[in-house]
Amino acid sequence: MSHRRILGIDPGSRATGFGVIDVLGHERHYVASGCIKTPPGAALPERIRVIVAGLIEVIDAYAPTEAAIEQVFVNVNPAATLMLGQARGAAISALVLKKLAVAEYTALQVKQSVVGHGKAAKEQVQHMVVHALKLSGTPQSDAADALAVALTHANHSHAALAGLVARGFKVRGGRLV
Amino acid sequence: MSHRRILGIDPGSRATGFGVIDVLGHERHYVASGCIKTPPGAALPERIRVIVAGLIEVIDAYAPTEAAIEQVFVNVNPAATLMLGQARGAAISALVLKKLAVAEYTALQVKQSVVGHGKAAKEQVQHMVVHALKLSGTPQSDAADALAVALTHANHSHAALAGLVARGFKVRGGRLV
Numbered sequence: 001m002s003h004r005r006i007l008g009i010d011p012g013s014r015a016t017g018f019g020v021i022d023v024l025g026h027e028r029h030y031v032a033s034g035c036i037k038t039p040p041g042a043a044l045p046e047r048i049r050v051i052v053a054g055l056i057e058v059i060d061a062y063a064p065t066e067a068a069i070e071q072v073f074v075n076v077n078p079a080a081t082l083m084l085g086q087a088r089g090a091a092i093s094a095l096v097l098k099k100l101a102v103a104e105y106t107a108l109q110v111k112q113s114v115v116g117h118g119k120a121a122k123e124q125v126q127h128m129v130v131h132a133l134k135l136s137g138t139p140q141s142d143a144a145d146a147l148a149v150a151l152t153h154a155n156h157s158h159a160a161l162a163g164l165v166a167r168g169f170k171v172r173g174g175r176l177v
Numbered sequence: 178m179s180h181r182r183i184l185g186i187d188p189g190s191r192a193t194g195f196g197v198i199d200v201l202g203h204e205r206h207y208v209a210s211g212c213i214k215t216p217p218g219a220a221l222p223e224r225i226r227v228i229v230a231g232l233i234e235v236i237d238a239y240a241p242t243e244a245a246i247e248q249v250f251v252n253v254n255p256a257a258t259l260m261l262g263q264a265r266g267a268a269i270s271a272l273v274l275k276k277l278a279v280a281e282y283t284a285l286q287v288k289q290s291v292v293g294h295g296k297a298a299k300e301q302v303q304h305m306v307v308h309a310l311k312l313s314g315t316p317q318s319d320a321a322d323a324l325a326v327a328l329t330h331a332n333h334s335h336a337a338l339a340g341l342v343a344r345g346f347k348v349r350g351g352r353l354v
Contacts, residue, residue, distance in 0.1 A: 043281075044269065044281065045269050045272065045273055045278075045279035045281075046273075048266060048269045048270055048273055049273035051270075052270045052273065052274060072259070074255035074256055074258075074259055075255070076255075078251035078252070078253075078255060078258050079251055081251075081255050081258045081259050081262065082249070082251055082258050082259075082261070082262040082265075083262065084259070084262065085258065085259040085260065085261065085262020085263045085265075085266060086262045086263070086265055086266035086269070087266060088259075088262075088263055088266065089225060089262060089263035089264060089265065089266025089267040089270065090266040090267070090269070090270045092221065092222050092225045092263070092267070093225055093229045093266065093267045093270035093271070093274075094270070095222065096222055096223075096225055096226035096229065097229060097270075097274070101222075102222035104220075104221065104222075
């Protein structure tokens with residue numbers, strides 16, 4: 001089986017979390033994680049520039065072979081929904097520009113995959129991320145969420161699927177589309 | 178006065194209109210316009226890839242010196258608002274990746290600038306675009322809207338402002354930010 005390195009993304013208008021893991025059979029190894037913060041009060045194009053440039057830097061540094069991004073819930077505040085959509089569009093732009101296949105997972109799928117049930121609290125998800133990747137400390141919240149998305153993709157996508165992804169097929173929610 | 182070439186964008190989840198004009202003092206000359214259509218039914222990452230790749234192709238082909246994009250109104254349908262936000266985020270990603278300063282204008286500002294009042298119908302805007310650029314026919318709707326955004330930016334941004342933009346300052350709604 002070829003080496004797989006997954007970049008997980010937790011998109012947000014103020015902070016975009018990222019987490020990189022290696023998948024070796026049933027083993028998952030932590031590579032890197034962090035958070036790209038957009039300058040508060042900056043105009044939208046500048047915030048989008050920071051997200052795109054930041055993620056391209058991460059991809060160039062860690063060379064993931066595939067990517068997964070959390071599907072965002074629709075906010076009750078329409079302006080906030082639009083802003084979150086723009087930030088998520090910028091994050092996906094960076095991923096597709098670097099020619100990564102992009103899988104999408106809902107928060108429910110992430111909780112079910114990482115904790116085992118869909119009603120898990122945020123702290124439980126973080127605890128399981130620390131456990132699964134044998135981390136010595138708890139990563140910052142957005143980074144932990146991004147690592148959870150990467151772990152979900154590792155769990156969903158089997159070896160056969162990974163092979164298809166490598167050959168250019170598209171996967172959504174762990175399924176081919 | 179240095180040569181200015183403006184790329185106007187009308188963002189949308191199904192179609193992204195673009196329009197390129199040259200500004201020479203008070204003259205405006207049509208350069209190009211068109212519409213980038215996203216494949217219906219395709220997964221979001223693929224739609225975003227089409228928008229980003231399409232706009233980068235336009236920028237490489239016509240080499241605009243600055244860009245302007247319409248601010249979208251918040252839809253009553255939250256899922257549609259999120260989708261539109263993601264498409265707009267992708268469009269702005271392409272502009273900032275190609276290092277263009279990006280100005281934003283509301284639909285109201287575009288109507289006021291191109292027609293003279295904010296209650297103008299869509300057809301009036303298209304008519305004025307045809308008139309101002311001496312076009313022999315009416316462009317497709319999204320392309321006409323994008324040309325209107327470019328004309329609005331030409332009208333709002335004075336020579337001094339354009340000089341500042343060229344030196345890396347940010348402009349929003351025709352004003353420095």
